[in-house]
Amino acid sequence: MKQIPIKLGPLTLLLTVISICLTVLAILSFTTARADLRLAEKYADTVRSRYALEKQGQAFRQELSETDPADYGLSGWERDKDGVYHTVLKQDDLSLSIGFCPNEKGKTDILQWQHTKDWAEDESIGQLWDGGF
Numbered sequence: 001m002k003q004i005p006i007k008l009g010p011l012t013l014l015l016t017v018i019s020i021c022l023t024v025l026a027i028l029s030f031t032t033a034r035a036d037l038r039l040a041e042k043y044a045d046t047v048r049s050r051y052a053l054e055k056q057g058q059a060f061r062q063e064l065s066e067t068d069p070a071d072y073g074l075s076g077w078e079r080d081k082d083g084v085y086h087t088v089l090k091q092d093d094l095s096l097s098i099g100f101c102p103n104e105k106g107k108t109d110i111l112q113w114q115h116t117k118d119w120a121e122d123e124s125i126g127q128l129w130d131g132g133f
Contacts, residue, residue: 046094050115053091057098057113060089069102084111093118
């Protein structure tokens, strides 16, 4: 019997290209999953801090409801020109700004409840073009 020789050159080349593509896709999947994990952990820390700050704010509201409006100035809260008292609560790099004032019924109205985050510009990038000529 006569044997027909099998040419493995094109098949070897095709298998090499496929294995390289699969390796690259596996590396990309792994790095994307790690980046997603780091982002999720950072977000979880932010949410944890925000909820802790919210808990402090609710405790402050409770304290405010138990305080006589006539004693607001004695409690160390500052009043602005519109008659609104302000206080700022801090947790890590987040802060909660609360504005409140007494109403006619002897209760307290919350006028401001604003979360802010301290931010500093990253200047490690170097000299960037400011858009001028």
